[in-house]
Amino acid sequence: MDKLFKGDIERLRSPERIARLEVERVVELSLEKLYVTKVLDIGSGTGLFSEAFALRRLNTTGIDINPAMITAATELVEDAKFRCAAAESLPFPDKSFDLVFMGHILHESPTPVQVLQEARRVAKYRIAVLEWPYRAEEVGPPLEHRITPEAVKKASHKAGCIQFEKQELEHMTFYRMTPK
Helix, strand or coil, X not given: CCCCCCCCHHHHHCHHHHHHHCHHHHHHHHHCCCCCCEEEEECCCCCHHXXXXXXXXXXXXXXXXXXXXXXXXXXXXCCEEEXXXXXXXXXXXXXXXXXXXXXXXXXXXXXXXXXXXXXXXXXXXEEEEEECCCCXXXXXXCHHHCCCHHHHHHHHHHCCXXXXXXXXXXXXXXXXXXXX
């Protein structure tokens, strides 16, 4: 629980942050060439990505370990469901979601393989992951708190994903994985 966000919740929805996250582009890449009706947003925070998926009329569920984030997301996003849960132990049956999305979660977890195993378990078709690029920058966590693309790929394979793609965006790194 020591990794709970303790900053200003409004800052998480600032126009600058939304632009840096390339929300619309990330959602498009997550959905590309895939028929999706149900989405799980792991580590949903204030529901920024959940809202973007829900605006596309997708049945969207967001989870976060931080109760304050669940409260904020529930107040900010009408068309998605939110609940408190840990990424390492998802409270859903196998293959419950067409798409599982994670934004800035893997670098926060001490067990990224376990997080991806759980995502793979509940995902039917795809896991999409947005992470900080592995480089020192003024914005975001320090380099030692970021996760390398090699570590993401290795965790993906250990978690049982059969396909792995990486794409560099302007400010972020985007990954797509196919569960078995």
